[in-house]
Amino acid sequence: MNQTGARGCFITFEGIDGAGKSSQIAAVVAFLEARGLKVDQTREPGGSALGEKLRELLLHEPMHLETEAMLMFAARREHLAVRIKPALEAGSWVVSDRFTDATYAYQVGGRGLDAAKFAALEQWVHPGFQPDLTLLFDLPPAVAAARVANTGAAPDRFEREQRDFFERVREAYLRRARAAPERIRVVVADRPPEEIRAEIEAIVVERFFR
Numbered sequence: 001m002n003q004t005g006a007r008g009c010f011i012t013f014e015g016i017d018g019a020g021k022s023s024q025i026a027a028v029v030a031f032l033e034a035r036g037l038k039v040d041q042t043r044e045p046g047g048s049a050l051g052e053k054l055r056e057l058l059l060h061e062p063m064h065l066e067t068e069a070m071l072m073f074a075a076r077r078e079h080l081a082v083r084i085k086p087a088l089e090a091g092s093w094v095v096s097d098r099f100t101d102a103t104y105a106y107q108v109g110g111r112g113l114d115a116a117k118f119a120a121l122e123q124w125v126h127p128g129f130q131p132d133l134t135l136l137f138d139l140p141p142a143v144a145a146a147r148v149a150n151t152g153a154a155p156d157r158f159e160r161e162q163r164d165f166f167e168r169v170r171e172a173y174l175r176r177a178r179a180a181p182e183r184i185r186v187v188v189a190d191r192p193p194e195e196i197r198a199e200i201e202a203i204v205v206e207r208f209f210r
Helices: 021-034 049-060 065-089 100-110 115-125 141-151 163-179 193-208
Strands: 010-015 039-043 093-097 133-138 184-188
Touching: 010 021, 010 100, 021 039, 021 093, 021 133, 021 193, 039 065, 049 065, 065 093, 065 100, 065 115, 100 115, 100 163, 133 163, 133 193, 141 163, 163 184, 184 193
Parallel strands: 010 093, 010 133, 039 093, 133 184
Antiparallel strands: none
């Protein structure tokens, strides 16, 4: 049963680059649609016309750390206003590749943004609003880096960061998960995809359909 009544539910996927989120997001969307639910699949940064333009800047243009953080939240504010909240209010479920936990992990953990500034932006942009469920894909950065390299795609400026950056990002993600254990479920991502898929489906059923 949808625990929030007529309102749709908001599920986010998090993890360092190369964690294997993409195929599992598609599987969850198909799983929910098979239950007769309308699902809006989206991503951050991006998710709106303006957000996608900001995504290009964020992934490819060098900028000051605080500029980066504010642009992330600017894209998020637009995403919430024009896509996420309207979809949820209409009864659709929203599944997003990343949300605010990513900003905490990458900008606070990875880059060293002042946590108080992050908290102020989070409170300003979406006070009292968090995903109903977050699935955090956790695996060693060395494994993730090998996966990214094997794609053959040109890396963006985040993917070009050194191993110690991703170690900090990973630890920040886990710290965030420890602070919100009811919302954030950690999924060990260095396993066969079918095992991960089965675990995620079990988590979703437990959280929303019992």
